[in-house]
Amino acid sequence: MxxxxxxxxxxxxxxxxxxxxxxxxxxxxxxxxxxxxxxxxxxxxxxxxxxxxxxxxxxxxxxxxxxxxxxxxxxxxxxxxxxxxxxxxxxxxxxxxxxxxxxxxxxxxxxxxxxxxxxxxxxxxxxxxxxxxxxxxxxxxxxxxxxxxxxxxxxxxxxxxxxxxxxxxxxxxxxxxxxxFSWKVLLMAVFLFLVLLCIDIVKDTLTRSVDKAFGYDTIPNSFQPNTSKTIIGALLVVIMAVSVKLICRQGISGIMGYYFEAGLVIMALCIYLVIKYTRKTKFITLNILRFWVFIGILAMLFNGIENKL
CATH class of the missing domain: 1.10.357.140 (UbiA prenyltransferase)
Structure with a gap:
């Protein structure tokens, strides 16, 4: 024992x-x-x-x-x-x-x-x-x-x-x-830049009060909620415009073409959620955009494999 x-x-x-x-x-x-x-x-x-x-x-x-x-x-x-x-x-x-x-x-x-x-x-x-x-x-x-x-x-x-x-x-x-260096690569870079910018601003809306308490000047805690909502909505509209330009002018086809076409629906959904502007819809918007970036990486991978074969 x-x-x-x-x-x-x-x-x-x-x-x-x-x-x-x-x-x-x-x-x-x-x-x-x-x-x-x-x-x-x-x-x-x-x-x-x-x-x-x-x-x-x-x-x-x-x-x-x-x-x-x-x-x-x-x-x-x-x-x-x-x-x-x-x-x-x-x-x-x-x-x-x-x-x-x-x-x-x-x-x-x-x-x-x-x-x-x-x-x-x-x-x-x-x-x-x-x-x-x-x-x-x-x-x-x-x-x-x-x-x-x-x-x-x-x-x-x-x-x-x-x-x-x-x-x-x-x-x-x-x-x-x-x-x-090409217009296609530049537009894809602009698309990704705007999506990431949108993600970062939406993320700031979820930590608005904490950011203000600790001295972080962000768009959500420096402007009225309607202004923040307008900025996010405007960015999403510009993302849709860039997607259309990539599809119509740059001839993006295959899996990446489907990605940008489906992205128009995704961005429209995000605009609808932003208009609601509740904590729940902001959280959903944030995760949809993050997930869409990941889907974009996979789309590029499979599109590249398809083109290389």
Missing amino acids: NSEKENFRTQAPASKSLFYRFSQLVGFLVGARFFVAALLTFALYVSTFFLFNQDESFRKFVFDFKVHGIIFCTVLTILAGGIINQFYDFEKDHVVKPFRTRIQSFISQRYFLYAYLFLGIISLGVAFIISYRVFIFFLIYQFFMWFYSHKLSRMLILNNLTFVSLTLYPFFGMMVYYET
Whole structure:
């Protein structure tokens, strides 16, 4: 009987320690926005091979270590950006996202800062090995990631524009790398920019009172609800206009053509939900737009596979 008690005592701390380590790992992944980084990495690979890279074979693309290096640096920079953003937004997140904040509390903020510096240095080191131009590209990217979290995230309109621009910055880099400049690519970039901008503004409507309490000047807490509703509705109408132009003028066909055609219905639905302008309809609109971005990545993937075959 005594030996059983002793075994339980020795096993309990070990299991508790294992749970604590696992909680620290989950806390780090959540704090670094790992899953967002994974989705952006997938989107980067899909867009790079099927949109920007028109001539290179799949075999050549696989062994193009410079491209993989750039995407690797992008992933590390995004992870570092997620860490520094949660560091500055910790008090706000404690109210808006209590569950996520509780998970992150298993790791000291000091260690998050160490991870931020480590990821940033590794990213710049790899970028410098690739070329000095790539190094400068990522140095600018990291600076604005930090500056957004430190200052721009609290500034009216600039917070939304900077956030979306930083999200699309790596895609712009790939477009420059492959010198893929065309009206079709430009319009698709405008489409994605506007959808992401819409998502960010709708997200701000859900945290309106908290943002105001913590000194974040956003469109929803700086203007009347009708003004915010009008801005979101106008953006959705412009997104529909860009979709029509892509279908009619740029000859988008196949799976991507169906995506933009179906997008007209999706945006019309979002406009209807925005007119209602309740917390429930705003939450539904936010998730519909996020889901539609993910569907767009899949549509590009399957459309590219169809064209390559």
